[in-house]
Amino acid sequence: MxxxxxxxxxxxxxxxxxxxxxxxxxxxxxxxxxxxxxxxxxxxxxxxxxxxxxxxxxxxxxRKTELFRPPVANVDQVIIVFAVKNPDPNLWLLDRFLLLAEFKDLDIVICFNKIDLISEEELKFLNDVYLKAGYKVINTSCVSGIGINELRQILMNKITVFAGPSGVGKSTLLNNIQPDLQLKTGEVSRKTNRGKHTTRRAELLELNIGGWVVDTPGFSSLNIDFMEEEDLSLYFREINEFSGECRFVGCRHYKEPDCSVKKAVEENKISKTRYNNYLMFLEELKKNRRY
Known part of the structure; x- marks a missing residue:
């Protein structure tokens, strides 16, 4: 055999x-x-x-790892790609992608693409939110070529899932890494400001630098009902880091007094954007448990 x-x-x-x-x-x-x-x-x-x-x-x-959306096995890392413009970044959705990747214990890289479309100040805000949370962040532009070599190095000799919504430039980035992949690319709809699906199925693409990438169909929602309410904070790196000093064991970091996480938010050690998304996910899980 x-x-x-x-x-x-x-x-x-x-x-x-x-x-x-x-x-x-x-x-x-x-x-x-x-x-x-x-x-x-x-x-x-x-x-x-x-x-x-x-x-x-x-x-x-x-299998050393197993994902269901996209359905792929033995992934080493996930690169979560979001455009900084066209379409505008939905950080609530980005944090959902991060939850799934954290739950599967994958190495994670966040890629902010199309950086030629926004100011340095706007880009710094996005970077700071996720650098502060403990993530590796790279910035790319297929127009100027910024970040393409750094991305190429990250992909080398690993199986990598490229994840993110449609229209953020995943296929274009991969074509820049290796032109002979010749992946189809799509435009962003002017009416919905969402990308059109160009990748139809998960497929493993071999890189001539060594390694494989999975170019996956874009999607715009992720169900988090697989997660337990009390475990949610474990998958927010910075919230988990500060949660050990809370007054109450099992603190949800919401309405409880003497919460070290809320204090860290007030002191700008934890991004308010990330914390607010955490609260929305917490409320979502609470509602799920009622039905």
Whole structure:
């Protein structure tokens, strides 16, 4: 049997790259019985039919990570891409992306793209919010080429998910990293100020610098009902950092007295933007528990 990696899945067929060849494969029925669905990024063993050179997936190696949206396995890091303009950045949505990535314990990089469209002061505000929270932030522009080499270095020799809403420039960035990827790019709708979907399915793209990227379909909402209300603060890095000094064990950092997190917000050690988003997510989880 041969060992390879699933780079694409379409309609029950899985395309497995082994060395420099790609084989069209089906999954054995035993996976269906075990309710296991092969994912892009899975390391697998395949058996090749001599008749037509297609294959069957015989074994799926243990996954080190597993995402469901996008459905991909064995990711090392996620680069969350948001445009600073066209469309305007929705930090409430960005924080939802961060929650999911933190929940999956992925390495995270935030990429603010299209920086040629705003002032340095506006860019500094966005950077400060997330640098203060403890994230690595890079700024890019496909017009000026700023940040492209830094992004290339981050991608090297890792499996990376490119995540973010439609229209923020994910495919354009990847085309700048490696032009022969020739990914389709789209414009932002003038009516809705949202991007048009150009990526149709999760697909693993091999980089000539080493590593893989998953260019994923853009989406504009993420459900956080998988999370427990009492655990929410664990996935806000800066809130979790300050929460140990609160007066009450299990403090939700909302209406409780002597809360070290609220004090840190007042002292500008925690961004008010991030804290307000935390409160909105907390209220959302409370409502979910009532129904």
């Amino acid at each position: 041969l060992e390879g990696i699933i780079v694409k899945g379409i309609g029950g067929f899985y395309y497995v790259k082994v060395d420099d060849k790609i084989y069209e494969c089906r999954a054995r029925g035993l996976f269906r019985k075990k309710k296991i669905t092969p994912l892009v990024g899975d390391r697998v063993k395949i058996r090749i039919s001599r008749e037509d050179n297609t294959g069957f997936i015989e074994e799926i190696f243990e």
